[in-house]
Amino acid sequence: MCNEALEWLTSHAADVLAGLNQFLAIPSVSTRTEHRHDVARCAEWLGSELRRIGLTAECHPTAGHPVVLAEWRGAPSGAATVLIYGHYDVQPPEPLELWRSPPFVGTMRDGRLYARGAADDKGQLWIHLKALEACLATTGRLPVNVVLLLEGEEEIGSTSLPDFLAAHRERLTCDYIVISDTMMFAPGVPNILGSMRGLAYFELTARSAATDLHSGQYGGVVPNAATALARALSTMLDGEGRVAIAGFYDDVREPAESRRRELARLRFDERVFASEVGLESLTGEADYGALERMWLRPTCDVNGIEGGYTGEGVKTVIPSSARAKVSFRLVPDQTPAGVERLLRAHLARLPIPGVRLELRLLHGALSWSAERGTGAVGAARRALAAEFEHEPVAGGTGGTIPIVPELARHVGGEILLVGFGLPGENAHAPNEWIAVENLRRGMRAMVGLYQELAALRGRIGSS
């Protein structure tokens, strides 16, 4: 069964890319109201694809964007059930002027496929669809039962999914959850994720006078909202990468020594990593290695800021309001609510006369840590090692897939995070890409993984 599927993938390589390009062409930007119709169209298109390759598939409307739920339940009695989670929504493409090719046209350059969503997450979701199709097209069956749970709100916090999980708990019950929305450790080095940071994302608004005022006539007596916002933001970090909010580190669990040693063994090349993003060197907390800072330590970043006059030339105003998006990556045992409480207290203590600071939590998600050394992890190790000819590492991610802790809570199943992006892939940035080689190997490894997970059930039964 496996060989036929692998041969199918080889002979259909061009079709696989053509289909992905159709998927990438739909601008399913979930955060933008004007793309609402595109997001819905993308869900419908996915549903059709899934039905074409032999699954049942439904688009479930939610208060936000649709959830696509697809199933294939023809595996032999007693076979394991694998839930594959992915998301078909993407980040906004802006700033457009920095793209070398249009964000919604899949474009091949130097072995990479460029487009918004190429890595995050359409390309990686496509790996599973095509691995499933390869098996079904050649043998008419899969070695495991499969449920696909594909959402359109991952980039905006998976708002509707928890309710959906609760409402469809029985249909979603599974033995394993496979998610490909992360990165390989390096070119050629597969990665089965060991941990993931959480997120607390805020909007902070400063307000002063009733209206913007002339900075000459009023300068010296009227508080400036933009200056105040800059001041407030600058108090949140100490300049050396540590968050300067009182109590922030109280809930931060120190990384286990075993995990620190594991990461140290990865021999991460900071200089190469820095040069890939145009930097001379990396920055951050001096007491932690770069991988620890990215995966195991909390952060604070200003994601956006605006206020006053930002057009061409000169305008002499004192802005009456200014606004920032500021977010924290969280680690065990931090919670978004806990960070919000500390931040509110911090802002309330700032001596900024005449300016009101308003804080709004836009999105929160918990961090996650994998159970270590389970049978499922072993199955994934074997499948990935066979295809990539390299033993997978147990990396982390500094990013957040908010639904991971929710899935663990609602539908059970061991979670496997096996990603096929690469560092420098420009997820959430202009010129996002995925290596075509990793698309190819990823599909083959997933065909192998379904077999390995099927075999695992046999092993468990016989042990």
Next chain:
Amino acid sequence: MCNEALEWLTSHAADVLAGLNQFLAIPSVSTRTEHRHDVARCAEWLGSELRRIGLTAECHPTAGHPVVLAEWRGAPSGAATVLIYGHYDVQPPEPLELWRSPPFVGTMRDGRLYARGAADDKGQLWIHLKALEACLATTGRLPVNVVLLLEGEEEIGSTSLPDFLAAHRERLTCDYIVISDTMMFAPGVPNILGSMRGLAYFELTARSAATDLHSGQYGGVVPNAATALARALSTMLDGEGRVAIAGFYDDVREPAESRRRELARLRFDERVFASEVGLESLTGEADYGALERMWLRPTCDVNGIEGGYTGEGVKTVIPSSARAKVSFRLVPDQTPAGVERLLRAHLARLPIPGVRLELRLLHGALSWSAERGTGAVGAARRALAAEFEHEPVAGGTGGTIPIVPELARHVGGEILLVGFGLPGENAHAPNEWIAVENLRRGMRAMVGLYQELAALRGRIGSS
């Protein structure tokens, strides 16, 4: 002569406003390339108006926007020459959503005429045109020779005017320069300006990585340009209204005690002033009164800031660049070049690893102080007191008319800054207005001023 002109103004009050509304309807936004044609059209329109009322008028092209130069030289031999300076360009109207009526439609509400440029400076320039027309239409003559110098680049730093002044020095030579581009001290209280602050306006850009990066994947190791910019800006002020740049106050001349006493006598009501702009109280340096802080002390204001994602919802990026407009109001003996030097040194000392800060001076202007107690000031006092039935005060302005020190340098003449705006007029902000009563009294007072200045020459001759 004077009475006939005043009667003409009374009987033509509706025409005067109708003409001003035509002037206000031309969106002569000098800072925006897309309004270049509107600025040129505004100059042509002004030239026609000036010729219609009996002056010669030419629109002189410059590297930027045209200068309108108009003359009437029919006064008796030995009569004084008065140069009237004004500007027909306006600030951008944004943010548009905060205007209660369209910015380029003169709209009357509660005795105020609302429009962009109503106060700054079209309305005030109109006062002079109509005072001249009143005299010429009724008697065919003026008691003084008059030159009008009307520019279209005041809001963008009067870039072309110094060259124009140098090239036309002889035609511009005059005894008095009258400028109405400032405010009365309070309703009913006229103001002959004693001082004006200068300006140094910068753009500050922070740059880090080659592109925006995912704040999850890279957070903790990559410098954030928006955070760095906020930090840099927050170091420029000490939180109590004092500029925190080393050496900044070395060139700042302390206000003369006599001038401080003069301002103290104005019995400025801080609470009323604050409430007019929607504030509970004023802020700033504790050691100086509010008028001193606005008129005699230097300031630093962030005029605009932008970076990263500022759209709807959530986007988790580390901005690779962020940009602010930041400006300083200057007092004697500061210079824009001096402030630029100090600011560059300040930024170079900031410990912001991995971020490049780029500074660009967009516009600079010196401060100005009036000669005190001259004959021209006496003439203006008499003309204003007669019409407003209140002795004028010698206020200051925190704003900057960059050309004032240039005029003093190039064409000589005693400078009189007599303004008819009012505090709260929203110059440079949405819902700019001028009180119709002050338009009316202003025109009448200017008819009187031309007479007083003519008489002065006689007095000087006879003393």
